[in-house]
Amino acid sequence: MLAIVGTVPDEAFPLTEGQVCLEKDTLVLQGRRIPVNRGTPALLAATIAAGDILGNPPPFAYLVGDIGTGRGSRQLYDYLTKHLPKAAFKVITFHYLQPDVDWHNQVLFAVEEMKPKPVLIADAGFMYVAKMSGQAEVYDLFTPDAGEIAFLADEEAPHPFYTRGFILYEENRVPELITRAYEHDNAARCLLVKGKRDYIANRQGILATVDEPLVEALEPVGGTGDTLTGIVSAMADSGMRVEEAAVLAAKVNRLAGLYANPTPATQVIELIQHIPRAVTEILKKS
Amino acid sequence: MSFLSFLKKKRTSEEPQPDRGILVFENTSEVIRAENTLKARGWKVKVKGPPPEIRTGCDLVIEFPLIEELDVLRALEGVGADPIMVVPVQSVLLEPVNLFQTKDYGEYLMIRAANMKLTVDRKTMTIVNISGGGCPDVPFLAQEMVRKPLLEAPSPRAIGHTLCGYALQLAYEEMKRQCSPS
Numbered sequence: 001m002l003a004i005v006g007t008v009p010d011e012a013f014p015l016t017e018g019q020v021c022l023e024k025d026t027l028v029l030q031g032r033r034i035p036v037n038r039g040t041p042a043l044l045a046a047t048i049a050a051g052d053i054l055g056n057p058p059p060f061a062y063l064v065g066d067i068g069t070g071r072g073s074r075q076l077y078d079y080l081t082k083h084l085p086k087a088a089f090k091v092i093t094f095h096y097l098q099p100d101v102d103w104h105n106q107v108l109f110a111v112e113e114m115k116p117k118p119v120l121i122a123d124a125g126f127m128y129v130a131k132m133s134g135q136a137e138v139y140d141l142f143t144p145d146a147g148e149i150a151f152l153a154d155e156e157a158p159h160p161f162y163t164r165g166f167i168l169y170e171e172n173r174v175p176e177l178i179t180r181a182y183e184h185d186n187a188a189r190c191l192l193v194k195g196k197r198d199y200i201a202n203r204q205g206i207l208a209t210v211d212e213p214l215v216e217a218l219e220p221v222g223g224t225g226d227t228l229t230g231i232v233s234a235m236a237d238s239g240m241r242v243e244e245a246a247v248l249a250a251k252v253n254r255l256a257g258l259y260a261n262p263t264p265a266t267q268v269i270e271l272i273q274h275i276p277r278a279v280t281e282i283l284k285k286s
Numbered sequence: 287m288s289f290l291s292f293l294k295k296k297r298t299s300e301e302p303q304p305d306r307g308i309l310v311f312e313n314t315s316e317v318i319r320a321e322n323t324l325k326a327r328g329w330k331v332k333v334k335g336p337p338p339e340i341r342t343g344c345d346l347v348i349e350f351p352l353i354e355e356l357d358v359l360r361a362l363e364g365v366g367a368d369p370i371m372v373v374p375v376q377s378v379l380l381e382p383v384n385l386f387q388t389k390d391y392g393e394y395l396m397i398r399a400a401n402m403k404l405t406v407d408r409k410t411m412t413i414v415n416i417s418g419g420g421c422p423d424v425p426f427l428a429q430e431m432v433r434k435p436l437l438e439a440p441s442p443r444a445i446g447h448t449l450c451g452y453a454l455q456l457a458y459e460e461m462k463r464q465c466s467p468s
């Protein structure tokens with residue numbers, strides 16, 4: 001089973017765990033209803049939409065409310081250190097959590113006690129702290145976007161906000177930034193870099209690129225990176241190798257984006273509704 | 287050997303945590319006021335000597351959780367103890383991103399600062415999307431700002447907490463600058 005760890009933008013939302021289902025455009029977890037916008041709720045909704053087609057069980061979520069103060073995140077970190085050693089998951093995806101190196105390391109110690117070791121995927125704040133802690137190589141997949149691959153490539157930067165100007169992202173420099181991230185051991189075993197062209201890479205180099213269909217209006221749409229991480233998580237949970245899952249997920253996310261016929265004002269739920277059709281079509285072609 | 291055995295060794299070292307930042311002040315009384323303010327609000331901060339690279343300011347600095355920079359600065363501003371400099375502890379010469387990328391979609395304008403993107407409908411001057419980022423205030427900021435007029439929406443500086451919120455503030459200021467009648 002797949003576990004997803006993250007936050008919802010509501011400070012009053014208590015730490016809650018359990019299997020999640022999607023009812024139209026709302027997630028339901030232990031009777032609590034969570035609107036799907038961007039962030040971890042978008043990731044979860046995409047995971048469920050893709051997982052339904054793949055025959056996966058519903059994902060297991062560890063969620064807490066956090067609006068950026070870090071209080072909810074720290075409560076969740078603490079909970080994970082106590083509960084993960086007894087849990088059994090095939091894949092764990094860590095998402096929007098307040099970056100905190102000490103807590104991150106304690107969670108990794110808890111993961112180390114899990115037998116067998118799950119596939120580890122990190123995006124958003126947890127990817128930042130994984131890099132910051134010097135433990136990036138422990139992870140199987142990172143899913144950085146434009147600004148974030150520059151951050152991973154900058155061995156000095158503690159957060160994308162401090163990425164140095166000479167490294168800052170330009171589309172045609174992605175392969176160079178990937179190489180630099182690996183040179184400084186700041187990348188996971190596999191990278192899925194999302195952008196105008198998506199790159200799937202490991203320490204040996206670029207494994208694949210996906211650049212069709214190209215829908216320019218998707219870049220401003222908040223949550224399209226979250227859906228990509230959700231889809232690749234579902235694919236890894238279905239038993240695919242991470243590299244294969246990354247290539248297929250990139251294709252699915254683009255196709256779902258095309259079907260949504262977006263403008264820069266589109267909201268991500270409109271893309272999520274097309275994920276089942278996109279998964280079906282991409283699997284048929286592969 | 288387990289996959290984290292090297293980490294266990296690392297944890298014994300006295301190296302500074304990479305997720306910390308340093309607040310530099312003009313004088314010691316401001317340091318004391320800032321320390322009291324931050325501790326009273328529950329932040330784990332430490333007063334230390336400044337690293338040799340920092341030659342400005344007094345002989346004491348405050349180490350704090352860098353990710354929460356925006357929240358910390360707001361708290362200090364409230365008591366009139368603004369630092370003269372904020373830098374990451376691991377590399378004190380780093381500066382916040384100051385490059386913007388603008389993308390023109392005709393009816394819409396998108397501005398990116400670091401990892402954060404803000405998009406506005408030019409005709410209605412309404413914020414239509416916020417994307418990028420990874421700290422937990424990003425979904426919250428989007429929830430509070432999207433679908434609101436650019437000039438009436440709460441600013442990331444007012445309601446954000448983290449460095450992602452800070453990056454969004456820069457994109458927001460640049461958007462206002464580019465959209466203001468010249």
